[in-house]
Every structure is written in structure tokens, then in C-alpha cells.
Amino acid sequence: MAELNNNGIIIKGIGGFYYVKTADSVLECKAKGIFRKRGITPLAGDHVEVIGEEGGYAISEIHERKNFFQRPPIANVDEFFYVVSSVEPRPNYMVADRLIMLCEQRGITPVILITKTDLAEAKEFIDLYRSVGYTVIDVMADEKAALEQVEAMIEGNLCVFSGNSGVGKSTFLNKLHPGLGLNTAEISKKLGRGKHTTRAVELYELYGGYVADTPGFSALDFERAEKVPKEDIAKYFIEFRPYLDDCFFTGCSHRTEKGCAVLEAKEKGLISAQRHEDYCYLYDEAKNRPEY
Numbered sequence: 422m423a424e425l426n427n428n429g430i431i432i433k434g435i436g437g438f439y440y441v442k443t444a445d446s447v448l449e450c451k452a453k454g455i456f457r458k459r460g461i462t463p464l465a466g467d468h469v470e471v472i473g474e475e476g477g478y479a480i481s482e483i484h485e486r487k488n489f490f491q492r493p494p495i496a497n498v499d500e501f502f503y504v505v506s507s508v509e510p511r512p513n514y515m516v517a518d519r520l521i522m523l524c525e526q527r528g529i530t531p532v533i534l535i536t537k538t539d540l541a542e543a544k545e546f547i548d549l550y551r552s553v554g555y556t557v558i559d560v561m562a563d564e565k566a567a568l569e570q571v572e573a574m575i576e577g578n579l580c581v582f583s584g585n586s587g588v589g590k591s592t593f594l595n596k597l598h599p600g601l602g603l604n605t606a607e608i609s610k611k612l613g614r615g616k617h618t619t620r621a622v623e624l625y626e627l628y629g630g631y632v633a634d635t636p637g638f639s640a641l642d643f644e645r646a647e648k649v650p651k652e653d654i655a656k657y658f659i660e661f662r663p664y665l666d667d668c669f670f671t672g673c674s675h676r677t678e679k680g681c682a683v684l685e686a687k688e689k690g691l692i693s694a695q696r697h698e699d700y701c702y703l704y705d706e707a708k709n710r711p712e713y
């Protein structure tokens with residue numbers, strides 16, 4: 422029998438199996454042992470080569486990634502939608518600033534989706550990130566417009582929806598495309614399955630692109646998984662950038678130094694105190710991280 426040699430994209434990985442969408446089917450694959458030896462884990466979003474035949478498919482090659490995240494585990498992201506709810510859970514600036522930093526480190530400008538403003542407002546949070554320069558979409562302020570805006574961003578792109586458990590990622594994706602029928606907290610309560618309904622990253626083909634629903638995360642996940650050198654953090658706070666060359670000391674950490682242009686901008690109200698505080702937290706965390 423002729424060996425199949427096919428290429429495709431990993432749409433889901435679970436329990437050591439990877440589901441690869443090729444031109445005409447979805448193949449259940451294992452990964453060749455060579456990846457484990459090299460310390461590479463295949464990720465949803467990876468473009469791969471598959472060899473083998475029915476019942477014995479294996480990923481034989483992973484194409485070079487343009488970017489990847491460990492949390493959520495996904496590769497080749499084009500658009501990152503960071504989903505934040507106004508309540509249950511409330512917005513957490515520190516978590517937001519960490520996630521935004523990780524996107525900027527990969528050259529991705531995140532889009533912030535706000536949910537549940539029908540239950541409580543999130544004006545402060547929305548205003549802050551709009552003033553920094555990010556696109557913030559308040560879903561409940563105009564649901565139809567929000568859905569159209571997001572839909573227009575999907576074509577030709579791999580779009581990830583990420584955010585805390587319970588913020589409404591699956592609910593939003595269901596509104597975007599009711600045919601997805603993703604489980605949400607409400608539905609899973611009925612089924613008695615508890616709260617954590619999305620267990621693995623999964624890609625869905627939609628509007629000419631892919632959308633990825635992801636499981637919720639905890640802040641701790643990031644501290645463990647994702648590391649940014651302390652010297653790099655300031656440039657991933659995009660509103661700091663215009664000031665970074667104007668500090669008196671080269672190698673200024675922008676926390677307490679005399680003649681720091683970032684601190685001056687903060688005093689003048691050009692940089693938010695909250696963002697600066699979160700920057701300092703992330704800087705100190707990176708500084709105190711054991712090197713190895």
C-alpha cells in the first residue's frame with residue numbers, strides 16, 4: 422500500500438493524540454519520538470507533515486513556527502483576543518498587563534474583548550486600555566457591531582480567544598457562529614459537569630480562518646511558563662516607548678531612578694500609575710527569577 426504523505430494543521434491535541442486537518446480529512450496522529458528527544462511538543466496551530474496509514478498516522482515534521490505561546494498552548498497566532506468580563510470574574514489589571522506583554526513580545530497586538538457589561542460596567546478598564554492604544558470591544562454595548570467587527574478580523578487568520586475561566590469565551594464564540602455549539606458554564610451545569618468546560622485548545626474553521634477556544638488559565642501558569650528578560654519588559658508596555666531613550670541613565674529600570682523619562686511621564690499623567698505599578702511588579706519578578 423502506498424504510504425500517505427500529507428500536510429495539515431493541528432486543530433487539537435489531547436492525551437498524546439493530535440488531530441491534523443489536511444486538505445480532505447482530519448487524521449488522528451501520534452508524534453514521532455524524535456520530537457520528545459528534541460524537547461518539542463506539537464501545538465494546536467502547528468503546520469505539520471503526516472506519514473503512515475489508517476490507524477497508524479504520525480507527525481513526522483513540524484514546520485517552523487512564526488510564534489507560539491505555552492499558555493494557552495498554541496502556535497502561529499495572527500490575532501489574539503483577550504477576553505475580560507466586567508464581573509465574575511472582575512478585571513485584573515496585573516493579569517491583563519502580563520498577557521499584553523507576552524503578546525507584544527511576540528509582535529502581536531492583542532484586541533481586548535469586554536463581556537458582561539449588561540451586568541456591570543467596566544469603564545475604568547476600557548478607558549485605560551483605549552488610552553494606551555489598544556482596540557477594546559465592549560461586546561454588550563453593541564453586540565451586532567462587535568460580532569461584525571470580530572468576524573471581519575478572522576478571514577485568513579488564526580485567532581485565539583484567551584482569558585480567565587468564566588469570562589465568556591465559549592459564549593462569545595457561540596454567538597459568532599451558533600453552529601459551533603461549544604459548551605458553556607450554564608450548559609455544563611445542566612449536564613452536571615462542573616465549571617471547567619473547555620479542556621483543550623481546539624481550532625474551528627470559521628469565516629475563512631480559524632478560531633481557537635482555550636481553557637481558562639491562572640496567573641500562576643504564566644509565572645511558571647513564560648519568561649521575559651527584565652530589560653525587555655518596558656518596550657512591551659507600548660505607551661512607555663516614546664520615553665525610553667530619554668532617561669538620564671543608560672540601563673534605567675524605570676522604577677525609581679533620578680532623571681527617568683518614564684517616571685516623569687507618569688507624574689504628568691501621560692502614563693497610568695496602574696500600568697507603571699504592574700510594570701514594576703513584572704520587572705521585579707523577572708529580576709528575582711533564578712537564572713539557569
Ligand SMILES: Nc1nc2c(ncn2[C@@H]2O[C@H](COP(=O)(O)OP(=O)(O)O)[C@@H](O)[C@H]2O)c(=O)[nH]1
Pocket residue numbers: 536537538539540560561584585586587588589590591592593604605606607618619637
Ligand atoms: N450576562 C452575561 N453573561 C455572560 C456573558 N458572557 C458569558 N456569560 C455567562 O458567563 C458564564 C461563563 O461563560 P463561558 O462562555 O462558559 O466562559 P468561558 O469559561 O470563558 O468559556 C456562562 O454562564 C455565560 O452564560 C455576557 O456578556 N453577559
Ligand SMILES: [Mg+2]
Pocket residue numbers: 590591592604605618619634635
Ligand atoms: Mg469555555
Ligand SMILES: [Zn+2]
Pocket residue numbers: 668673674675676678680681682683684
Ligand atoms: Zn527610565
